[in-house]
Amino acid sequence: MTARRISDSALRRLSHYLRFLESFEVEGRATISSGDLAARGGMTSAQVRKDLSLFGSFGKRGLGYPVPELRARLAAILGVGRRWDVALAGAGKLGAALYAYDGFRRRGFHVAAVFDVDPRKIGRRWGQLEVEDVAGLGPSVRAKGVEIGIVVTPAEAAQEVADAMVAAGITAILNFAPRKLVVSDGVTLRDVNLAIELEALCFALTHEGWEIGR
Amino acid sequence: MTARRISDSALRRLSHYLRFLESFEVEGRATISSGDLAARGGMTSAQVRKDLSLFGSFGKRGLGYPVPELRARLAAILGVGRRWDVALAGAGKLGAALYAYDGFRRRGFHVAAVFDVDPRKIGRRWGQLEVEDVAGLGPSVRAKGVEIGIVVTPAEAAQEVADAMVAAGITAILNFAPRKLVVSDGVTLRDVNLAIELEALCFALTHEGWEIGR
DNA sequence: TATTGTGAAAGGGTTCACAGCG
DNA sequence: CGCTGTGAACCCTTTCACAATA
Numbered sequence: 001m002t003a004r005r006i007s008d009s010a011l012r013r014l015s016h017y018l019r020f021l022e023s024f025e026v027e028g029r030a031t032i033s034s035g036d037l038a039a040r041g042g043m044t045s046a047q048v049r050k051d052l053s054l055f056g057s058f059g060k061r062g063l064g065y066p067v068p069e070l071r072a073r074l075a076a077i078l079g080v081g082r083r084w085d086v087a088l089a090g091a092g093k094l095g096a097a098l099y100a101y102d103g104f105r106r107r108g109f110h111v112a113a114v115f116d117v118d119p120r121k122i123g124r125r126w127g128q129l130e131v132e133d134v135a136g137l138g139p140s141v142r143a144k145g146v147e148i149g150i151v152v153t154p155a156e157a158a159q160e161v162a163d164a165m166v167a168a169g170i171t172a173i174l175n176f177a178p179r180k181l182v183v184s185d186g187v188t189l190r191d192v193n194l195a196i197e198l199e200a201l202c203f204a205l206t207h208e209g210w211e212i213g214r
Numbered sequence: 215m216t217a218r219r220i221s222d223s224a225l226r227r228l229s230h231y232l233r234f235l236e237s238f239e240v241e242g243r244a245t246i247s248s249g250d251l252a253a254r255g256g257m258t259s260a261q262v263r264k265d266l267s268l269f270g271s272f273g274k275r276g277l278g279y280p281v282p283e284l285r286a287r288l289a290a291i292l293g294v295g296r297r298w299d300v301a302l303a304g305a306g307k308l309g310a311a312l313y314a315y316d317g318f319r320r321r322g323f324h325v326a327a328v329f330d331v332d333p334r335k336i337g338r339r340w341g342q343l344e345v346e347d348v349a350g351l352g353p354s355v356r357a358k359g360v361e362i363g364i365v366v367t368p369a370e371a372a373q374e375v376a377d378a379m380v381a382a383g384i385t386a387i388l389n390f391a392p393r394k395l396v397v398s399d400g401v402t403l404r405d406v407n408l409a410i411e412l413e414a415l416c417f418a419l420t421h422e423g424w425e426i427g428r
Numbered sequence: 429t430a431t432t433g434t435g436a437a438a439g440g441g442t443t444c445a446c447a448g449c450g
Numbered sequence: 451c452g453c454t455g456t457g458a459a460c461c462c463t464t465t466c467a468c469a470a471t472a
Contacts (some may be wrong), residue, residue, distance in 0.1 A: 007463065009428040010403040011417060016394065033431065041394055045431090046465060053433060061432045061471045070249045079411045079420030086277030093311035100307050103369075103392055104408060138278040148415055155317075172415040178317055180230065182254050188418035188426070190411050195317060196229040197404045199363055201386040203225060204402035212402070213440080214463090221441065247453065259453090260443060267455060275449045275454045427462080428441090 003054050010051050014078060016041045017048065023072040033064035054111065059074055081132060082195045083108045083121045087170070089161045090152035091116035091124070094176060098150065117157070134161065141168040148172045155179040162189075217268050219228065224265050228292060230255045231262065235285040247278035295324050301355050303375045304366035305330035305338070305345045308390060312339060312364065326358045327351075329387070331371070348375065355382040362386045369393040376403075 007185040020026040020040045024032055034052075052058060052065075055077050059065040073079050086109050088095050098104065099111055114126055124131045132140055141149075149165040151158050151173060158177035165173060174196045175181050178195045204212060232417050236252045238246055248259040266272060266279075267363075269291050273279040289295050300323050302309050312318065313325055328340055329348040331359075338345045346354055363379040365387060372391035379387060386402045389395050392409045418426060 005425045005427055006417075007412075009463080011426060012410050012413050014417075015407075015413045018413075019392075019409075035431085042396075044465070047396070047463095049431095049433060050464080057433065059432050062430045063472065064431065077417070077420075079416035080413055084412075084416060084419075086312035092312050093307070097311040098408070101408070104412075107409060107412070117255065147419060147461095148412070169320060172412055172419050174415060178233075182256075188415055190414055192405070192406055192408070192411060193229075194312070194315070195233075195321060196226050196319075197388055197406060198298075198321065198323060198362070199229045199232075199294055200222075200401055200404055201388060202224050202293035202298060203220075203228075205298075205361060205386050206291075209218065211219040212225060213219055223441080246436070249453085258443070260445095260456095261441095262457060263453090264442080271455065273454050278453065326469045 006054060010054070013041070013047070013051055014074060016043075017051070017076060018071065018074045018080075020075060023132060023159070024070055025067050028066050030069050031060075031064040034059070034068075037065075038100070053154055080108055083110050084148055085110050085112040085144060085146045086148045087111075087113045087115065087146040087151060088150050088152060089115045089134060089137070089139070089165070090154075090157075091118070091121045092152060095150075095152040096126075098152065100127075109148075112146050113140050115140075115161075134164070137161070137164045138168040141165065141170060146170060148174070151175045151177050151181070153177055220268060222266070225369050227255070227257060227261070227265055228288060230257075231265070232285065232288045232292060232294075235281055235288065237376045239281050239285055243281050245274075245278040246284075248273070251279070253374075262328070294321055297324050298362055299324050299326040299358060299360045300362045300364060301325075301327045301329065301351070301358075301360040301379070302364050302366060303329045303348060303351065303379070304368075304371075305335045305340070306366060309364075309366040310340075312366065321410055323362070326360050329354075336361070348378070350384040351375070352376045355379065355384060360384060363397070365391050367391055 017037060020037060034048040038045045038048045058070050058073055083157050088111055091114050115131055115137050116122060117134050119130050122133050149170040151161055153161050155177045158179050159181055160171050162173055162181045162183060166183055166187055175191045180192055181189060183189045234251060246408050248262040252259045252262045272284050272287055302325055328343055328345050329351050330336060330345050331348050335345050336347045363384040365374050365375055369391045372393050373395055376387055376395045376397060380397055380401055389405045392407055397402060397403045
């Protein structure tokens with residue numbers, strides 16, 4: 001166990017396992033085999049075992065894995081057992097949708113600040129929060145101890161906002177703006193790019209018979 | 215050229231190349247080398263050449279690629295030169311954000327129908343559209359010739375809605391619901407899962423020093 | 429006996445390096 | 451000479467297969 005590297009696909013699978021285990025736990029299952037866990041998500045049993053073995057051995061040979069225990073270990077591995085404070089940059093429709101998204105809160109993510117440039121939006125109340133001027137992002141983020149930034153600005157503003165987040169000490173950014181951002185080493189950046197996903201669908205529709213691989 | 219398979223990562227890169235080329239074209243550049251194109255997105259020149267070579271040879275040795283021509287070829291390869299009719303299932307905040315998203319329209323995606331189960335939402339006007347009862351999804355999608363479905367329902371309703379879409383002849387689905395969907399062979403499914411992206415950020419924050427691979 | 433944990437093999441994506449050509 | 455196109459090498463991920471063991 002304890003490697004220094006995990007592939008993006010393996011990391012995504014861990015998230016899936018966690019969700020599957022949560023539902024198995026609700027169903028009252030005490031143990032589960034790698035095969036049953038894999039079946040739930042179209043993976044293979046060997047893959048499940050390899051993925052888990054990156055972090056230790058949690059199972060019993062002949063029996064499988066104890067469901068509540070593995071669920072707890074996975075949550076700890078992913079780091080989702082605690083509350084995480086998030087800053088939203090961009091008080092537009094997408095920002096509002098994310099803010100209202102309930103699965104967010106349920107997973108321990110707490111929107112601690114919302115920023116925008118638009119004077120008509122600044123000062124508006126969002127639940128307990130007030131939309132702040134993006135100019136004050138640095139001090140506000142520092143004061144609130146925010147660790148995760150979400151960029152939901154137009155493409156043009158995204159890099160500038162990301163820079164401000166990094167300068168304020170944020171080291172994990174989720175970017176929804178359709179533009180490639182550059183961040184310094186040590187900052188984790190993930191992109192959700194609607195255009196790319198839609199173009200992949202168009203490609204599939206246009207090239208019947210082609211396979212889109214892992 | 216003309217393979218039968220492309221990796222997901224290569225396909226995503228093609229989308230990036232297209233966007234880079236569009237901006238190079240606006241800047242008035244006539245030709246561009248694989249190195250310059252790669253530099254824009256942190257890729258390598260060999261990767262650019264390999265990706266493009268899947269579909270033909272578009273460059274001139276010693277010179278590079280003609281910008282407008284390659285842009286057009288890429289757009290054709292991705293299938294984004296035309297209008298695509300899209301159906302949105304879920305008239306909630308996220309659906310509304312996507313509906314209003316301008317990059318959408320600009321890329322040729324046209325929301326042709328919006329569906330929901332909530333009687334209070336059904337019948338409401340969304341621009342030119344009226345929110346329809348999801349019970350009538352099949353006939354409506356068929357009548358309008360919709361080819362792409364976007365699922366923005368709660369997790370519980372997602373599979374049922376996807377099934378209805380497939381039954382109505384849709385073969386390309388973008389799923390925003392945080393749940394693994396099962397679709398028949400021949401249907402292309404892509405997921406945008408906010409929980410997974412956030413958990414990946416938590417993992418990175420929790421495991422300083424770990425690298426998250428491609 | 430059923431199932432894990434894991435080396436070894438296979439598969440496939442990326443990088444290298446260079447021949448080919450404008 | 452500069453840059454593309456591509457076979458070969460390399461590297462990483464997935465799959466296989468089996469010894470270990472509850």
